[in-house]
Amino acid sequence: MEGLTINQAAETTAWSPRMLRYLDSSGLVAPQRTAAGYRIYGPGELQRLRTLRELLDTRAIEISDLGFARRLREEPELRVAIEGWLDAEPTAPEGVSEGSDWLRFEQDKHERLLALAGGNR
Amino acid sequence: MEGLTINQAAETTAWSPRMLRYLDSSGLVAPQRTAAGYRIYGPGELQRLRTLRELLDTRAIEISDLGFARRLREEPELRVAIEGWLDAEPTAPEGVSEGSDWLRFEQDKHERLLALAGGNR
DNA sequence: CAAACCTTGACACAGGCGTGGTAAGGTTTG
DNA sequence: CAAACCTTACCACGCCTGTGTCAAGGTTTG
Numbered sequence: 647m648e649g650l651t652i653n654q655a656a657e658t659t660a661w662s663p664r665m666l667r668y669l670d671s672s673g674l675v676a677p678q679r680t681a682a683g684y685r686i687y688g689p690g691e692l693q694r695l696r697t698l699r700e701l702l703d704t705r706a707i708e709i710s711d712l713g714f715a716r717r718l719r720e721e722p723e724l725r726v727a728i729e730g731w732l733d734a735e736p737t738a739p740e741g742v743s744e745g746s747d748w749l750r751f752e753q754d755k756h757e758r759l760l761a762l763a764g765g766n767r
Numbered sequence: 768m769e770g771l772t773i774n775q776a777a778e779t780t781a782w783s784p785r786m787l788r789y790l791d792s793s794g795l796v797a798p799q800r801t802a803a804g805y806r807i808y809g810p811g812e813l814q815r816l817r818t819l820r821e822l823l824d825t826r827a828i829e830i831s832d833l834g835f836a837r838r839l840r841e842e843p844e845l846r847v848a849i850e851g852w853l854d855a856e857p858t859a860p861e862g863v864s865e866g867s868d869w870l871r872f873e874q875d876k877h878e879r880l881l882a883l884a885g886g887n888r
Numbered sequence: 889c890a891a892a893c894c895t896t897g898a899c900a901c902a903g904g905c906g907t908g909g910t911a912a913g914g915t916t917t918g
Numbered sequence: 919c920a921a922a923c924c925t926t927a928c929c930a931c932g933c934c935t936g937t938g939t940c941a942a943g944g945t946t947t948g
Contacts, residue, residue: 651923651924652923652924652925653923653924662907662908663924664906664907664908664909665906665907665908667925667926668905668906668907672905680915680924682914682915682916682924682925683914683915683924683925683926684915684916684923684924684925685924685925690855693855694852694855697852697855698852701848701849701852705845705848705849707835707845707849708905708906709905709906710904710905710906711835712849712852712853714828714832714835714836715835715839715849715850715853716853718836718839719850719853724826724828727822727826728822728826728828728833728836729836729840731815731818731819731822731833732833732836732837732840734811734814734815734818772893772894773893773894773895774893774894783937783938785936785937785938785939786936786937786938788895788896789935789936789937793935801894801945803894803895803944803945803946804894804895804896804944804945805893805894805895805945805946806894806895829935829936830935830936831934831935831936
């Protein structure tokens with residue numbers, strides 16, 4: 647059979663079985679299932695689990711942050727709205743004229759893309 | 768005097784004074800201070816506060832998400848690490864060859880900028 | 889100088905997150 | 919068929935977030 651069961655995966659990834667189920671439910675690492683519903687962890691998932699641990703350890707981020715980052719890339723409207731808000735830093739209104747133009751440019755590009763896509767919301 | 772005091776700002780933005788202090792401490796909306804330490808909210812901050820409320824209401828995001836979004840744009844290394852992890856979706860390893868190229872493009876640009884700026888971290 | 893502001897700091901509390909444990913029940917396999 | 923797995927569904931617990939309230943003290947201004 648291809649892939650490890652949840653306890654085997656837990657052993658080789660240093661995650662607890664409990665956490666593997668949690669990560670599954672949160673959508674971050676969702677392995678295939680057998681007909682009976684058993685989780686099957688393939689090499690891809692195992693690698694993903696190990697790098698996930700490293701991500702969380704080295705960078706100071708939370709599991710939920712990853713979920714938000716995923717939303718950010720999957721919902722361009724959301725991304726545009728947030729980028730726009732962050733761009734409007736009121737403090738330091740001096741001429742940043744040469745530092746944040748590229749950001750402005752990207753934002754405009756986002757908006758143009760969004761307009762093309764037809765705002766369905 | 769230019770700008771509103773915290774209670775006045777609270778009235779016109781529908782935030783509580785308590786929350787204005789919280790937003791200040793979290794770095795999302797940090798107004799100027801008088802010599803005595805009084806917060807002074809200018810038109811920029813007021814607008815920012817109103818749009819912030821709308822952001823939180825219409826999109827389903829949290830205040831802390833904004834902080835993370837800010838980190839994402841200010842720490843290209845972090846951004847790259849997370850994008851990389853998210854890119855390695857083990858399920859459906861088909862060629863996404865035509866959907867996320869613009870993301871990749873922007874990311875590369877960030878990296879180029881970082882390189883130019885000289886990685887001081 | 890006193891009233892009406894402002895400041896920071898603390899306590900409180902609900903809800904969510906990350907995590908462990910356990911119980912009740914299905915599946916696989918010797 | 920029984921042991922050893924797996925499943926979901928709960929209870930629990932500590933910590934963080936968002937929010938209110940209150941206290942002790944500085945500032946502004948009539």
